[in-house]
Amino acid sequence: MNQPLAYVHPEAKIAQNVVIEPFASIHKNVEIGEGTWIGPNAVIMEGARIGKNCKIFPGAVVSSVPQDLKFAGEVTTTHIGDNTVIRECVTVSRGTIDKMKTVIGKNCLIMAYAHVAHDCIVGDNCIVGNAVQMAGHVEVGDHAIISAATLVHQFAKVGTHAMVSGGSLILKDVPPFVKAAREPLAYAGINSVGLRRRGFTSEQINEVQQIYRILFISGLNNSQALDKIELELSPSKERDEVVNFIRNSGRGIIRSYFSKDAN
Structure with a gap:
């Protein structure tokens, strides 16, 4: 032995x-x-x-x-x-x-x-x-990837199936299914390649894309966006995971690279 x-x-x-x-x-x-x-x-x-x-x-x-x-x-x-x-x-x-x-x-x-x-x-x-x-x-969800030389602040959370680029500084929570990149760290699209590799259907991926369009591109604040997501999208595992993650975020979530407060 x-x-x-x-x-x-x-x-x-x-x-x-x-x-x-x-x-x-x-x-x-x-x-x-x-x-x-x-x-x-x-x-x-x-x-x-x-x-x-x-x-x-x-x-x-x-x-x-x-x-x-x-x-x-x-x-x-x-x-x-x-x-x-x-x-x-x-x-x-x-x-x-x-x-x-x-x-x-x-x-x-x-x-x-x-x-x-x-x-x-x-x-x-x-x-x-x-x-x-x-x-x-720190809490990291299933299937998440945190690339090399990244620093993760205490109590931060990284959601399931998220991917964080190398050399990042994670100060706020990274929601499920997304790619996070740039400085300061921001939403850079959904992790569509990873989701396909793990068996997500085109319908599921499209739903995740729609969720994040509402959250990051609609111009609504997080509370308004979550209400709109629950109103317009049917209940699903993916929808509920995103909504629950954001509602339970203690540090707040990263913003979109394209939003005014991301810089």
């Missing part, structure tokens, strides 16, 4: 067929699922819950103590879903008293040098690019 030069705490729970390479370090109160590979010099710290068939590359540190001065030593966890890949030198902090856990979902790819801070919730099938720096309490 593990090489003689790896350190595995006797209280760690390691499933069958886990490979732990030389100089990796597995601390106590750790659980690792079947088929997972832990690379050389990776450090899996207290509270880690790593699923099946994951790959943790050299230099990664999973479930480190939060970089939060309010952290008082509470017992918290970090959850990594099945089939997720954590590349070189990624750091993932465990939770604080806020959510008590940090979560990265199933089938995710977290590229080299990214940081996922305490109490972040990253959904399934997400891609987080090289050197993305994610502050505490």
Whole structure:
């Protein structure tokens, strides 16, 4: 299972067929699922819950103590879903008293040098690019892509199927299904290519386009636009996801590149 030069705490729970390479370090109160590979010099710290068939590359540190001065030593966890890949030198902090856990979902790819801070919730099938720096309490929806060298403000949210361009600064919430780009970060169309790849029909994509035409191009404020969307468009999963996301946005959403207040 593990090489003689790896350190595995006797209280760690390691499933069958886990490979732990030389100089990796597995601390106590750790659980690792079947088929997972832990690379050389990776450090899996207290509270880690790593699923099946994951790959943790050299230099990664999973479930480190939060970089939060309010952290008082509470017992918290970090959850990594099945089939997720954590590349070189990624750091993932465990939770604080806020959510008590940090979560990265199933089938995710977290590229080299990214940081996922305490109490972040990253959904399934997400891609987080090289050197993305994610502050505490961030939420990322399923199938979202955050491109390289992006900075994400604490408590910000990125919606499902959204795609954020590289080198961005996310200060406000990024709604579902959109592409976000430019500086300051703004709506740059819907993520139509990604939606097609994931099996969305032409009718669904057209509906999403209509939603964002009303929201960003009609000249209405957000409340008026949401009322118009609910009045004119039939209920659907896509419509309701956009409406609920915006209504529950704590930081407010990005604006359109074409709107007057985007610059």
